[in-house]
Amino acid sequence: MTGRSKDTRAKPYSSNWMDSCYQETLLPGAPWHTLSSEICEALADYLHRQMTQPQRAFILARILGDAFMVRYFPDTLAEMTSNPPDISAEEQKKLTMEASTWLKAQLLKAAKKVGAVADDELISEDMKTFRTHTSDIFYSGLERELYHQEQQTIDEMKQEAIQRKNRASPEALRQSALGTVSATRQAASPAMSVTRSSSASTIRSVKTDRLKEIMYNLDVVPQHPAMTSKSIDLIAESVVKLLERSPGRFKVVAKRLHGRLLPRSLRTYIWTECLYQSEKDRLVRGANVERILRERFGKTVARNVGELRIKRATQSPIHRIIENSTLELYGTVPALATYRNQSMMKDAVKALNILYTYDRTYEPYLILWLFPLQLAFSSNAVTSGAEYVYELAMYLDILNSSLFTQWSNVHAVSDMVIHLLLINDKEFHDHLMSICQLNVQFKTKDFLLEQVQKERQEALKMLKKPPEQESSDPQQLLADPRMYIRKWIGEGFVSVLDTTSVMFVWDQLFLQGWDSTVLQDFTLVIMLLLRDRFLVCNDHMSMRQVFLDEPCKLLLMDIQTAWLKLHQNVSYPDLAACNRVRPTASPLQTSVTTPLPS
Incomplete structure (x- = not known):
């Protein structure tokens, strides 16, 4: 095909080991050549009629290349070479686009004819041989690359051990002591220069900062093993390379990743694609979505900076409110507290x-x-520089405006969760409803009561239920378990789960396009995992404590297991057994410091 450089054809994945595997599949005698010949012959059969039209034949010949034409249509190629049709540049461009689209359809038709489409149930023996051969090459190449990385890691660890040993040697300690004494004498000398004083101060500052970093882990982002394994990252990067080469396989890959915690590089790619995909339907087909969204967002922000009469977008009129709220949440929410460092909070505020x-x-x-x-998107902080916080703001806007379900639907989901509990686990449902109105303590001014009632009526309409009569007693409405479910969903489970579990939940949401069913299923999973704790509750305040304080204690593996079993139609009481952390006594002491749902 024309228009592709030789380097791109030889190294389509920009990865040494993957490009090596690709080239190995093209060696003489490889199964691909047999399969390729069958597809080309089937394609040639569909092209005979087109080759009788000079202009059409000329365009197709340019797209297919000389090798194909010499083998299947040598006479047509000779005719096109000696007497090329007179076509203007503009007409050529138009005909080329039409011919390319038509040719892709015919190529897929030819591949199906010879049984060479991987997704079809009926595939030919040659296709099976090609797939087995390619799979063996890929896995062998992957194992070699993993071995090289492992050896590299071992060498790095050896070098680090040698350096630690050298630093701890008697000679190194003696030199360090001599340096400290010398610095002390220089500090005591009245003739010490300003430069030396500044240098010593800098050294002491560096040492102090290093000590603080070791003692308090300040400004250091904790790393979770599931997110940093080199072997997992290598496989993830390979999948990203494949998806970049074949974006049409996205749905297949997403289906295979169901119920899995995504590695960092694969997460970044999939979340980005999902965010942009939600905006594609609003734009002209074939448009560069990323460029259009970035330009639109940047221009709007720049214009509004002038309208608001502020110096910069990162310091809006309500920046003090945002700063205080961010500090408060990073100090109280378990997932955020783990990452409570200056860099994370500054980026969030900006x-x-x-x-x-x-x-x-x-x-x-x-x-x-x-x-x-x-x-x-933490990796983008280095590559994007100052634009990183603008990217975060743009992604958050897309999530808020295009992906996250409507708030009325959040109430509908909470109603559906309670309804499913009534049908599938009546004991659990009846217990929650019997205790929720006992010993209720809250401040009604902390709730947007009118908004809650309005959204509840809209939710009932969505569920095709008759509207409820608005309760004159706010206690009855706000003490309902649905309010806590609404809080879970409305905050994306971030306020109640630990960090890794939050990322797992969001991975599944992005893999399934933020379908509200995913929110519903995760709510059920978490409630059922906490079923035993809920059953020992005896009033509203103890129930409230379980809703707000217990989810973050769940193990990620238990959430994953229950999530998968839920889709296998396992009974609700049996799903509770997936929680390996069982209550040994009543956890029901009312905590006045626990934040109320908002």
């Missing part, structure tokens, strides 16, 4: 200020929504 400058949007729960995005 991004939220930019979003407010963009369209005057701000709610405290957006701090929670932004947190998973910060973790997923």
Whole structure:
């Protein structure tokens, strides 16, 4: 095919080991050549009629290349070479686009005819041989690359051990002591220069900062083993390379990743694709979605900076409110507290200020929504520089406006969860409803009661149920378990789960396009895993404590197992057994410090 450089054909994946595997499949005698010949012959059969039209034949010949034409249509090629048709440049461009689209359809038709389409149930023996051969080459290449990485890691560990040993040697300690004495004498000398004083001060500052970093782990982002394994990252990067080469395989890969925690590089790619995909339907087909969204967002922010009469977008009129809310949440929410460092909080504050400058949007729960995005796109902080916080703000805007379900639907989901519990686990349902109105303590001013009632009526309409009569007693409405479910969903589970579990939940949401069914199923999974703890509750306050404090204690593996079993139609009481951390006594002491749902 024309228009592709030789280097691109030889190294299509820009990865040494993957490109080596690709080239190995093209060696003489490889099964691909047999399969390729069969596809080409079937394609040639569909092209005979087109080759009788001079202009069409000329365009097809340029696309297919001389090798194909010499083998299947030598006379047509000779005719085109001696007497090329007179076609203007503009007409050539138009005909080339039409011919390319038509040719792709015919190529797929030819591949299906010879049984060479991987997704079809009926594939030929030659296709099976080719797939087995390619799979063997790929896995052998992957094992070699993993071995090389392992050896590299071992060598690095050996070098590090040697350096530690050298630092701890008697000679090194003696030299360090002599250096400290010399620095002390110089500090005591009245003739010491300003330069030396500055240098010594810098050294002491560096040592102090290093000590603080070791003691308090300040400004160091914790690394989770599931996110940093070199072997997992290598496989993830390979999948990303394949998807970049064949974007049409995205749905297949997403289906295979169901129920899995995504590695960092694969997460970044999949989340980005899902965010942009949600905007593609609103744009002209074939448009560069990323470029259009970035330009639109940047221009709007720049214009609004002038309208708001502020110096920069990262310091909006409500920047103090955003700063205080961010500090509070990073100090109280378990998932965020793990990453409580200056860099994370600064980026969050800047991004939220930019979003407010963009369209005057701000709610405290957006701090929670932004947190998973910060973790997923943390690698962009180095490559994007100052634009990183603008990217975060843009992604958060897309999530808020295009992906996250409507708030009325959040109420509908909470109603459906309670309804499913009634059908499938009546004991659990009846217990929750019997204790939720006992010993209720809350401040009604902390809740947007009118908004809650309005959204509840809209949810009932969505579920095709008759509207309820608005309760004159706010206690009855706000004490309902649905309010806590609404809090879970509305905050993306970030406020109640630990960091790794949050990322797992969000991985599944992005893999399935933020379908509200995923939110519903995860709510059921978490509630059922906490079933034993709920059953020992005896009033509203103890139930509230389980809703707000217990989910973060669940193990990721238990959530994964229950999530998969839920889709295998395992009974609800049996799903509770997936929780390996069982209550040994009543956990029901009312905590006045636990934040109320909002």
